[in-house]
Each structure stands twice: as structure tokens, then as C-alpha cells.
Amino acid sequence: MRVDLFDFDLPTENIALRPARPRDSARLLVARGAEPFDDSIVSELPQLLEPGDVLVFNDTRVIPAQLEGKRGNAAIGATLHKRIDLRRWQAYIRNAKRLSTGDRIDFPAEVQATAEHRHDDGSWTLAFAGDEPVEVLLERAGNMPLPPYIARKRGTDEQDREDYQTMFAAEDGAVAAPTAALHFTPDLIAALDERGVGRETLTLHVGAGTFLPVKAEDTDDHAMHSEWGRIEPDVARRLNEARARGGRIIAVGTTSLRLLESAARPDGTIEAFAGDTDIFITPGYAFRAVDGLMTNFHLPKSTLMMLVSALVGRDRIMAAYAHAIAQDYRFYSYGDSSLLLP
Structure with missing residues (x-):
């Protein structure tokens, strides 16, 4: 159809x-x-x-699954999509052309992740550093993943939580x-x-x-x-x-x-x-x-x-x-x- x-x-x-x-x-x-x-x-x-x-x-x-970070000087946006295991999530990446396997992405609040694997649909597996549950890291560093047609017009704020x-x-x-x-x-x-x-x-x-x-x-x-x-x-x-x-x-x-x-x-x-x-x-x-x-x-x-x-x-x-x-x-x-x- x-x-x-x-x-x-x-x-x-x-x-x-x-x-x-x-x-x-x-x-x-x-x-x-x-x-x-x-x-x-x-x-x-x-x-x-x-x-x-x-x-x-x-x-x-x-969960506040929208993250804004850096790979060196390159701005990288990540929207977590699906949990793989306790430390790894599949994510859609903005500015993915600046990312290679093994690169470290630095997010706010000392949250870090490694770009582990690129999937056929363009998404990436991100492996998060440390021992804290990823959900705890997201509460510190993430934003609510509002739909693009809202986020582009006004961004996100605390009320959205x-x-x-x-x-x-x-x-x-x-x-x-x-x-x-x-x-x-x-x-x-x-x-x-x-x-x-x-x-x-x-x-x-x-x-x-x-x-x-x-x-x-x-x-x-x-x-x-x-x-x-x-x-x-x-x-x-x-x-x-x-x-x-x-x-x-x-x-x-x-x-x-x-x-x-x-x-x-x-x-x-x-x-x-x-x-x-x-x-x-x-x-x-x-x-x-x-x-x-x-x-x-x-x-x-x-x-x-x-x-x-x-x-x-x-x-x-x-x-x-x-x-x-x-x-x-x-x-x-x-x-x-x-x-x-x-």
C-alpha cells in the first residue's frame, strides 16, 4: 500500500x-x-x-534518555532506544559521521560511554562506563526525550519531567x-x-x-x-x-x-x-x-x-x-x- x-x-x-x-x-x-x-x-x-x-x-x-555530549571537539547527540544489557544501550546518534568504533563520548555529570558497534540501521551500541545503573546516570545527565516537533520549537525543561x-x-x-x-x-x-x-x-x-x-x-x-x-x-x-x-x-x-x-x-x-x-x-x-x-x-x-x-x-x-x-x-x-x- x-x-x-x-x-x-x-x-x-x-x-x-x-x-x-x-x-x-x-x-x-x-x-x-x-x-x-x-x-x-x-x-x-x-x-x-x-x-x-x-x-x-x-x-x-x-527515562531521560536524551544525552548531549562531546567526542573530542565534536558535538554528539544520543537518544537511547533499547536496552541491550546492564551497561549497554542501542542509541540513535546525531552527528554520527564524527563517530568511530572505540570512540569515547563525554556527557555531562562525568557520564561517559564508548561507541562499541554500529548497526545496519545507523544506530550505535553505547557501553557506559562505571558501576552505577545506566538509569541513575541518565537521571544526572539526561533530558526527557520529547518528540522532535516539540523539542525543535521550544527545547525541554524541568516541567517536562x-x-x-x-x-x-x-x-x-x-x-x-x-x-x-x-x-x-x-x-x-x-x-x-x-x-x-x-x-x-x-x-x-x-x-x-x-x-x-x-x-x-x-x-x-x-x-x-x-x-x-x-x-x-x-x-x-x-x-x-x-x-x-x-x-x-x-x-x-x-x-x-x-x-x-x-x-x-x-x-x-x-x-x-x-x-x-x-x-x-x-x-x-x-x-x-x-x-x-x-x-x-x-x-x-x-x-x-x-x-x-x-x-x-x-x-x-x-x-x-x-x-x-x-x-x-x-x-x-x-x-x-x-x-x-x-
Whole structure:
């Protein structure tokens, strides 16, 4: 399928640079089947769901994985992507042409790493010096890895350490937030509990590959990045039981959806899961595990734009995005959200 089929024009003023406050005051575009679109707000989500439905959240925690350093006099930027072991991480490198195997990179706060190996996709394995956990080093020397379309416009600051983290964040390892869950607050969770809407968590450590553009002209030629995820056996069991009782499984964010679909059998039963997934969902995919999705608005020609098109249809998504732009919705990671119910 041609990648340009998922393109659209977005005015720059529709790109959100800060989240809504309070978080659940963000707008929510509701798309149910072929019905007209509804304009709602996130705090009204309990009224949009039914008792017995289950929301599935990603409990990954974003680490300050963006590092700015020097190799001699050369400026080197590193965005950690995926843990290899206790001391080594795969990273995307800015100014990589100034880097060779064995070079030492000096980061702030006396953090050092050696460029150990260059991968076929241009990323590098960085081996960090010392005995402290790499996550501790990052807390000293790193910045929150905001998406490029935000970082280029205003940089990052201390507020982002709170803003770019969901209330469910518990498991260190992500270098991008599962942004649909940024909209949730304790008050909203209490209202969902009162409504009888269940919730479960899984873990998918979102990698920096989520920001990479699709360079291929056809989806068949795109190599999807892999990410590590886990679904505990008890979570899988409860989700299967909820669905057997007639409840809908609503993924909060494309990360939750991708892991649920990776763990699903052909009959829709969700199994426990622990490992890497590089699932690439495009139109024509037969969904097995999920009945709906809450998700923010995605970049043109991105793999996530293809995913939501697969869920509700490309024409329906293009119409929804045109509606959102006409109604001045705020887009992308810090922007508004949508509830897609096929």
C-alpha cells in the first residue's frame, strides 16, 4: 500500500507544545462506527463507555534518555532506544559521521560511554562506563526525550519531567511516552471505577524508533522497529474473562494495542507475553484482541496513522482528522485525543 495515502496537511498552530491542564480537560473526538463524529472531552469518558468494558494502560516509565555530549571537539547527540544489557544501550546518534568504533563520548555529570558497534540501521551500541545503573546516570545527565516537533520549537525543561509521564508510569525503560494515557487523572479513574469500567496494565517500553519517519514509498518495504513488552498471566486471564462476559477491551494508546495484538491467538484469546514485538499493523489487518482504541492524533504518513486506518478504515480516519483540524483540535503527543470504536 502506498505510504502517501496516509498523508495530510496540518497547520503548525495545531501542534500542541504543552499538555492541557488539568490533563482530563483535553478534547476527545469520538468515532463510533459510521455515526457522525462527536466532540467531547476526556473527563466525559466514563459516560462514553459501558460497565464491564476494560481499559488497558501501558505502565512503562519514560527515562531521560536524551544525552548531549562531546567526542573530542565534536558535538554528539544520543537518544537511547533499547536496552541491550546492564551497561549497554542501542542509541540513535546525531552527528554520527564524527563517530568511530572505540570512540569515547563525554556527557555531562562525568557520564561517559564508548561507541562499541554500529548497526545496519545507523544506530550505535553505547557501553557506559562505571558501576552505577545506566538509569541513575541518565537521571544526572539526561533530558526527557520529547518528540522532535516539540523539542525543535521550544527545547525541554524541568516541567517536562512531570508532563511527559503518565500517572501509571512504574517500569523504567521507555524513551517515548504512551501519550494517550497522559490525559488520565485520579478523579477520572475514580469516575471510571464508579461507572464499572475496569482497568488493566501491561508494559511496552516505547523506543525512539516511534519518531522515525517512514522512508519507503510502499508499506511492504518498511522495516518496523522492535520493542520489548510484557503481559502478566493474571492480566491475560482477566482480560479474557471480561471479554467472555461481553465487555469490550479498549486499548489506551497504540502501544497497548500493539502488544495486545502481538499476544493474541487467532481466536482472539490473549496469552501471557514477554519479549520483543515488531508488529506492523496496516489496513487489511484482522484485529483479534481489541474492540476499541483511545489515542492521540498521529503524524502524517506514520506507522501509527496506518494502524488507526486499519482499525476504522482509511477514509473514516481521514474524515476524522479533517474534522479535528476544522474544529481546532490540538495534535500529537501533548495534544487532544480520540476514541475509536469500530
